Amino acid sequence: MAGGWTRDGAVQDQIDDTVRDAVELARARTAAGAGLAYCEECGEEIPAARRKALPGARTCVPCQTGRDGKASIDLFNRRGSKDSQLR
Numbered sequence: 001m002a003g004g005w006t007r008d009g010a011v012q013d014q015i016d017d018t019v020r021d022a023v024e025l026a027r028a029r030t031a032a033g034a035g036l037a038y039c040e041e042c043g044e045e046i047p048a049a050r051r052k053a054l055p056g057a058r059t060c061v062p063c064q065t066g067r068d069g070k071a072s073i074d075l076f077n078r079r080g081s082k083d084s085q086l087r
Contacts, residue, residue, distance in 0.1 A: 030056070039063050 035051055038044065039060040046060050059067065 035055055035057040040058050041063040044060050050057050
């Protein structure tokens with residue numbers, strides 16, 4: 001069902017694009033390759049349980065927690081919305 005100035009299926013296309021972008025981002029952030037036995041940042045041993053749960057782990061839990069705290073999250077919808085286009 002089209003809504004005013006949009007074509008049929010435009011809303012679903014935007015939803016599909018958003019989901020596709022989220023999947024690509026998750027794949028890009030997933031560790032690739034073999035993990036390490038020792039943290040690449042501090043040199044401490046990475047616990048066996050962490051290496052088993054996350055085979056590509058390259059950092060210990062405290063160092064990864066520090067990295068996650070610094071990560072920036074892009075909350076901007078680059079495709080825009082009807083409201084942002086009307087301003």
